[in-house]
Structures are given as structure tokens and as C-alpha cells.
Amino acid sequence: MIVAISSTGTSLESKVDPRFGRCPFFIIYNTDDDSFEHVENQARQAMGGAGIQTGQMIAGRGVKAVITGNVGPNAFRVLAAAGVKVYSGVSDQVSDAVQKLKAGELQGTSAPDVSSHFGTGGGGGNN
Amino acid sequence: MKQITVISGKGGTGKTTVTSNFVKMAEDHIAVDCDVDAANLHILLDPKKISEEDFVGGPIAVLTGECINCGRCEEECRFEAISNSRSEIIIDPIRCEGCGVCIYVCPEDVLELKSEKQGTNFVSRTEFCTLVHARLIPGAENSGLLITRIRNKAEDIANEKDIKLIIIDGAPGIGCPVISSLNGVDATLIVTEPTLSAISDFKKVYEVAKIFDIKVFVCINKYDLNQINTREIEDFCQNNDIELIGKIPYDDEVSIFLSQKKFVIDSRESKAGEAIRQMWENIKGYLYSE
Amino acid sequence: MIISVASGKGGTGKTTVACNMALSVGYCQFMDYDVEAPNSSFFLKPDIKHIHKVTIKQPYFLRGTGADFSECASFCNYNAVAVVGDDVIFFPELCHGCGGCLLVGPEGAVRENDVVVGEVRNGVASPSIDYYMGDLKPGSMRTISIQGDMDKSLNRDELVIIDCPPGTSCSMVFSVKDCDYCILVTEPTPYGLNDLKLSIEVLESMDKPFGVIINRDGIGDDEVEKFCKNSGIKILAMIPNKREIAEYYSRGDSLIEYDSSWKSRFEEIVKEIEKDIRK
Numbered sequence: 001m002i003v004a005i006s007s008t009g010t011s012l013e014s015k016v017d018p019r020f021g022r023c024p025f026f027i028i029y030n031t032d033d034d035s036f037e038h039v040e041n042q043a044r045q046a047m048g049g050a051g052i053q054t055g056q057m058i059a060g061r062g063v064k065a066v067i068t069g070n071v072g073p074n075a076f077r078v079l080a081a082a083g084v085k086v087y088s089g090v091s092d093q094v095s096d097a098v099q100k101l102k103a104g105e106l107q108g109t110s111a112p113d114v115s116s117h118f119g120t121g122g123g124g125g126n127n
Numbered sequence: 128m129k130q131i132t133v134i135s136g137k138g139g140t141g142k143t144t145v146t147s148n149f150v151k152m153a154e155d156h157i158a159v160d161c162d163v164d165a166a167n168l169h170i171l172l173d174p175k176k177i178s179e180e181d182f183v184g185g186p187i188a189v190l191t192g193e194c195i196n197c198g199r200c201e202e203e204c205r206f207e208a209i210s211n212s213r214s215e216i217i218i219d220p221i222r223c224e225g226c227g228v229c230i231y232v233c234p235e236d237v238l239e240l241k242s243e244k245q246g247t248n249f250v251s252r253t254e255f256c257t258l259v260h261a262r263l264i265p266g267a268e269n270s271g272l273l274i275t276r277i278r279n280k281a282e283d284i285a286n287e288k289d290i291k292l293i294i295i296d297g298a299p300g301i302g303c304p305v306i307s308s309l310n311g312v313d314a315t316l317i318v319t320e321p322t323l324s325a326i327s328d329f330k331k332v333y334e335v336a337k338i339f340d341i342k343v344f345v346c347i348n349k350y351d352l353n354q355i356n357t358r359e360i361e362d363f364c365q366n367n368d369i370e371l372i373g374k375i376p377y378d379d380e381v382s383i384f385l386s387q388k389k390f391v392i393d394s395r396e397s398k399a400g401e402a403i404r405q406m407w408e409n410i411k412g413y414l415y416s417e
Numbered sequence: 418m419i420i421s422v423a424s425g426k427g428g429t430g431k432t433t434v435a436c437n438m439a440l441s442v443g444y445c446q447f448m449d450y451d452v453e454a455p456n457s458s459f460f461l462k463p464d465i466k467h468i469h470k471v472t473i474k475q476p477y478f479l480r481g482t483g484a485d486f487s488e489c490a491s492f493c494n495y496n497a498v499a500v501v502g503d504d505v506i507f508f509p510e511l512c513h514g515c516g517g518c519l520l521v522g523p524e525g526a527v528r529e530n531d532v533v534v535g536e537v538r539n540g541v542a543s544p545s546i547d548y549y550m551g552d553l554k555p556g557s558m559r560t561i562s563i564q565g566d567m568d569k570s571l572n573r574d575e576l577v578i579i580d581c582p583p584g585t586s587c588s589m590v591f592s593v594k595d596c597d598y599c600i601l602v603t604e605p606t607p608y609g610l611n612d613l614k615l616s617i618e619v620l621e622s623m624d625k626p627f628g629v630i631i632n633r634d635g636i637g638d639d640e641v642e643k644f645c646k647n648s649g650i651k652i653l654a655m656i657p658n659k660r661e662i663a664e665y666y667s668r669g670d671s672l673i674e675y676d677s678s679w680k681s682r683f684e685e686i687v688k689e690i691e692k693d694i695r696k
Contacts, residue, residue, distance in 0.1 A: 008286055017286060018128075022279055022311075044279055047271045047307055048511045049496030056490075056499055072311075074508070081501035114311070136454050138583040139428010143608070164586040165425045165612045185494070205474070205516050207565065221590055222565070226515030227494055265618040268587040271558070299427040299583050300453035303558040322667035324432065324456035331454065334555035352660070353667040377660065382636035386606045 003029045003101065004058050005094050006068040010038040012095040018069025020088075021051030027094050028061060031102055051075030059084055067097050067106070069113075076112040088113050128285055129414050130293040130312040132161070134336075136328030138299035140320045141348040141375070144385060145403060146296040147171045148392045150255050152407045153414075156292040158253070159281045160260040161274045161308040163246070164267075168296050171388055174251030174258045182261065182276060184245030184269035186225040188218055192237030200229035200238060221268075245269055248277050250284070257284060271303035278307070292414055301328075301335050309335065314342040314413070316372070320349045321356030329360070333369070342413070343369045346406055350374040373406030375399050419577040420690060421596035425612025427583035429602045430632035430656065435580040436460040437672045441683035443544040446575050450592040451582040452535060452551030452563040459669035463548040465540035471551075471566045472531040473514030473559060476522075478505045484526035489518040510556065534559035537566055547572070560588045571595065576687070585615045593620065598690045599627040600653065606637035610644060617650075626693060633658040651693075653686050 006023035007014045017023035022044040029036040039061075043053035051071070055078030058066060065085040079086055088109040090097050100106050133146045147168060150158045160168040188208070194216050201212035208222035209229060230238045245267040251258045259281040261273050281293050295312065298304035309315060315336050319329040329345075336343050345364055350357045357374070364371045378399040384391045391400040392407075422435040436457050439447045449457040476498075478486055490500040497512040498505065509532065518527045535553040542548045549570055551563040560582075571577060581592035593599050601616050603609040613629070620627045628651040631641055635658040645652050656662075656672070665675045673679050 008283070015286065019282065022282065024279075024283060045272070045275060046496050047275050047303070048310070049499070049508055052499040052506070052508070053496050056501065059501060077506060078499055078501045081504045081506075083502075135427075137428065137456070138426065138454075164584040164589075165427070165615060167426070167608045167611060170607050170611060203516065203520070205514055206561075221587065221594060222561075224513050224515065224561075225494060226513060226517055227492065228515050228517050228520060231492070231517070231520060263586060265585040265615045266590050266622055270584075270586045300451075300560075300588075301553065301555055302453045302560045302588065304586075306556075306558060320667075322663075323459040323669045324454075324666075327456065327459070328454040331555050338556050349663070352663055356667060377663070379636060379658065379660070382604075382606060382633075385608070386637035388607070 001031045001064045002062050003031055003065045003067060003098065004061070004063040005029060005097055007038065007094050012036065012093070014094050016067065016069060016090050016092055016094055016097050018091065020066065020068040020071045020075050021054045023068070026058070028063065029098055031098070049074060052078055055079050055082070065101070067101060071109065071112055072114050073112040128291055128293070129314065130295065131314045131316060131414060132295040132297045132308045132312045133316045133318060134297035134305055134308065134332055135299060135318045136301060136332035137319070137325040140318045140325055142318050143167045143296055144381060144391070145316070145318050145346065145406070146294060148390055148403045149407055150294055151390050151392060152404070153256070153292060153294060155290055156256050156294055157281050157285055157290050158256055158258045159277055159293060159295045160258065161277065161295050161304065162298045163261045163263045163270050163273050163304065166260055166262065168258065169260055171385070171390070172253040172255070172258055174253045174260070177250045177252055179247050179249045181244050182246040182248050182273050183242045184267060185272055186240035186242040187220050187223045188225065188229050188238050189241045190216060190218065190237060191239045192235065194237055195235055197234060199232045199234065203228050203232050246273055248273065248280065250280065259284070270298070271307040274304055274307040301332050305332065305335060309339050309341065312341055314344060316344040316346065316410070318346055318348055319360060321347060321353040321360060323356070326356060326360060330363070344372045344410060345369050346371070346373040346375065348375045349377040352377045372409040373402055375402040418598070418691060418694065419571070419573065419579065419596045420687070421579040421581050421593040421599045422602060423581040423589055423593055423599055423616060424583055424602045425585050425616040426603065426609055429604050429609060430630070431583070431602050432456045432460065432580055433632065433666065433672060434600060434602050434630055435578050437679060438683045438687065439546050439578050440671055440673055441680045442576060442687055444576070446547040446572050446577040447542065447549065448567055448571070448577060448579045449550040450564050450567065450579050452553045452560055453582060455550050455552055457580050458550055460671050461542040461546060461548060463540040463542035463546070465538045467539045468536055470533045471535050471537060471563050472533050473562055474516065474529040475509055475512050475514050475532045476507065476518035476527050476529055478507060479526045479528065480505060482526055484523040486522055486526070489522045489527065492517045492521045510558070535563045537563065539570070561591060564588065564591045568595070585619050590619060593623065593625060596625060597694050599625050600630055601627055602630045602632055603641055604633045604636065605631055605639065605641045607640070609637070610641045613641060628653040628690070630654045630656065632656045653689065654682060
């Protein structure tokens, strides 16, 4: 399974970054063969809707689960629509977080952690 | 880790005065100056630069080839940024918003979106904490984008170093710089004054703060300038569940202190200094709580 | 003649200068371009006759038609449209109203409606001021749309006074771009001086003639005055720092009511500016 972990750095020793939409990197980890790569999160620089863009980027990589600190409502909506499972509230080192996931010690999240970010507009304009 | 942005609606009510004195009293913190087109925090904090980075802003449309004067771009541009397209096309960089519509409709492919350096952002050391700040090239656009950049940077440093508090000096107004300064913070402190102008702007910026569903604190600067207006602000706060953390008396000495690059909280005599010290006592419990 | 009254730093006294100048000459067009935080109405007390809403066109998406909106999502430079699976999500606060969605999206499946971003109020202020004020809706970022709307009412055949927003970036640039002369209002402190220099950079890059008014003279030092003198910048006036003036301001009472000699002083300033422009 491909898992994306929001990360402060590019290695497994990096800390899990508390921000999903605005973290600097993601570690994309394959739990089947323990291979991994890091990817820069370009979406973080967007003035609004970073979570949306990041969510789309992650979903587009065949990621099945996300490990992070906090997920805002925009990102949560995008990930949910893409069927990506969210494990938030995590603050370890990336490698420890992955081990916990493999051991079934992480609890899935069913709602966004943080309140309104700008651009949450209620999705107005959809008719 | 908590983040608090100091805003005002109306300019000149004392944001930077309050922010800089808070920065002196706080611990385990980072300061961010988000008033990027008229940054003033550095004047008092005397930063020593650690690193800097170019800020390349959002793109603007430019002509890169031979225009056939079909007029399509001018027709489709919603921002009136293109004129004279039937003779010698003019693209107004002030009005252009970099949407890309003209690029899309140009039959000759001679329009392109080009980004340029619009400013610089800095990470600096001060006597009290790290300061993240920026300089926007005067006249440049995208201050909202630059603010996003420096806030990301501040959060990166805070995560790395396990910092407990980010104090953000916001911009005046209610538009995109303010919105970028409020996005994702835990609380805001609105610094206002008892004048008709400031009250009107306070209510508008409060509407913006409500959109973010963040905790709102208020302080009234120069409160004894007009007791009727101060009462109006106090009533508004009470009716709207806004916590009033302090009232600073009118004191011309404050400006003199600022001009001498001194912190008014260091003065034993200044009543304004005492009020700001008390405000910090009132708010720091919240700021350092989990 | 269009005179813009601007300042890098907020709260230096732009509105005080602009309004008192208008009250002094008596016959002019007054435009409050500080649409995020307009304050001139407290001092000019206009009788508003018209209010019109300023709108931008924003898309809406006809879902359930099987249409694919991913072109709209990838075209948008503001992250206002996202497509995830079969769902299209639109974020109106981020949308600039560029019309791109209509152009690139599936034929007939994207429509537009008018969304209010603020309003412009017009009326008459005593004695004979043709008054305009813009007011941005809180939560909207379309400051420029409101100012652009007000541009259409600019009457260059008259004296026009524009009260500008603070700062040195796009909304200020928009407010000075059409002026024949800009008055920069500042305070005599290091902050006032710092921001004055930034404003001057903007005006010089736009080739706009300008002069300075120092407000709250006495609260800081004489560095601004020295700077202006050394740079050959004309100081049009110096308004003293007096608590009583601040009290008048807090009530919406003008400087002229505090001290009637300012009426002729502002009239002189306008005449001086007229002369300077002709040179």
C-alpha cells in the first residue's frame, strides 16, 4: 500500500509535519516493499486552497492513506472524495509513524481536525 | 504551538507598538511581520539577517511575438488590463491578474504569463527571537502571496525548533494581506481606538475574523480620548463574546519612546507601558496553553 | 486636476487631509478609494443618493450531467476549482471571476452568476462635494474591482480628491495611477520616514509629482523634515500634534472646525499644487 506522510524533511528520520496542506515535503512510502521517496509539496505556496491542491496531488499518486498532524476541512473533503484514509494527530518521526501504521496502532480520522481555512466557502456555486 | 495575528482594520491604531512590546515579553517564540508593504517591526527589533530568498510573485501577461490585432484578448479580459488591441496593444501590469484567459484565446500564441521578482523575504535574529519578515518592491502586487511565503517559513522554523508561539504583526485593512495573515491562526488581537473611523473599521475586520472561526481579543488604545466611543466598543465586545484584554491610555510619550527605539513597557512611569504589561499578563495564559 | 492623498504608513492622516481639503475648496469630486476601511463619510457627512452593488461573474457547475470539469480545475490559477472523482468543488472566496471556466470547461455545463463583492455609494456633501465611497464586503478580496468601478465615475474636468488606502502595493498604486499630483501624508517618526521613502519610490517609478504633509508634528523627531529638505521635497504643511485635534477627529469633527484658519491654508495648498503641475 502506498502511504503519504507529511514531513519536515526528506528522510525517514524527519519529524512528521503537523500540517497537511502546507508541509514542505511528503514521504511516499510503500509498505509492501518498504521503498520510499520524498516529494516537494509545491501546493504549500498557494495563497488559498493549499489543502485542496495538496489533496489532489496526493490522490493523483495512488496514495491509499495519509499520515499527518492536522487536516483542514478543504483537504479532508478532497481526500474523502478520493477514498484516501486519513490518520491525523500523529507527531512522531516518520519511520516510527510508519511502523505504528503497519502494527495497526494508528486510529483513522473521520472528520477534519482544524476549523475553517480560507476558501471553505461551503462549496457555494455548485448547482 | 499557537499563532496570534495582531490586526486593526484602521491603520495607525498601535498594532506594531503592541506587537513589538509583546515580542519583548514573550518566550519561546517567533515574530512575523506581515505588514509587508510598509514593514515597521524591524525598526524596533533591530534584526541581524540570517538568510534571505527572492520572492517571485504571481505571473503577469506579456506579449512575446507579433500581435495580429484581432482584438480577442481585449474582448475576453475581465480586468480591463488590455487596451488598444486593434492598433498597438497595451497590457497594463497594474490591472492584469495573471488569470491566463488572454493566453488561452490568442490565436497566434504570442501571449505568455511571466513571473518576476517582486520582493525578498528574510529570516533574521533579534535580541528576543527569530524574526521572519519581507520587503515587497514598492508598487508590486501579490502581498498576500508573499505573506503566505513568510508564514510558511515561520511555521517551518517553529516545527523544527519546537517553538511555542508565533506572533504575527498584521496589515491594515480587511483585504487579501489581512486574510493571508489570519489563515490558520488560533487567535487574533484587534487593536482599536475610540474614534468613529476606527470603530467602523474594527467592526469590518471583526467580520473577517469571524469567517475564520478563531478566538478574538480586543484592546482599546487611547481609550480616554473619547469615553463615549470607548463605551460603544466595550458594549460591542460584550454583546459579541469578544474578550477585551486591555485599555491603553492616551499618551504622547509612547510615540517619543518609539522614535527613540525604546520599548514603552520598560518605563516605570508610563501608564501606557503598564497597560501593555497588564495586557500581556491577561493573554499569555491562553497563548501558552495546549 | 486629480490629487491623490496617500501614505505608506497607516493612520498618518490621509483622510484628515483629503476631507479637510475638500471642505476647504468646497466644490470638487471626492473619491474614497480606501474601500476596505473607508472613513471619509464621518467627516464629509454626505447625503447618499445612490448605492450600487459591485459584482463579479463567478461560475457555477451543472453537476449530474456526466460532464468532466477537470479542465477548469487545471486552468484555474487561484485554486478555486478542484475535481476529485466525480465531485467538483468550487471555492468562491478564491475565485477572481476571470471567466476561464466558461471558456475551457465542457460546453453548456458551466454557467455564471453575478456575485456581490461590495458597493459604491454616491451622494452630495456640503457645500458642493460630489461624493463617492467604495465599500468592500468583508471576506472578499476584490478591492481592485471596487476601485475599478469607481474609476468609471472620475470626472477629470473638475478638481478630484482621492483618499487612498495605506501601503505601497496594488490598491495604493491603483489609487494614484490617474493622479496629476500626490500628497504624501506622514508622521515625524522613524516609521513615518521609513514608509515615506517607500511611497516615494512608488511615485517616482510612476513619474508622479508629489509633496509632503507632516501630521502630528511634535510626536517624534525632525528626521522627516530634514530628509525632505535635503531631497528637495516640498513640505506643503505641518499639522501640529494636539490631543484636542485627536478628540475632534474621534467625533468626526473636522480640523477646520477646530481651527478655521486651515480653510484658507488648504485652499492655498491646492493653488500651489495647480501651479506646480503647470510647470
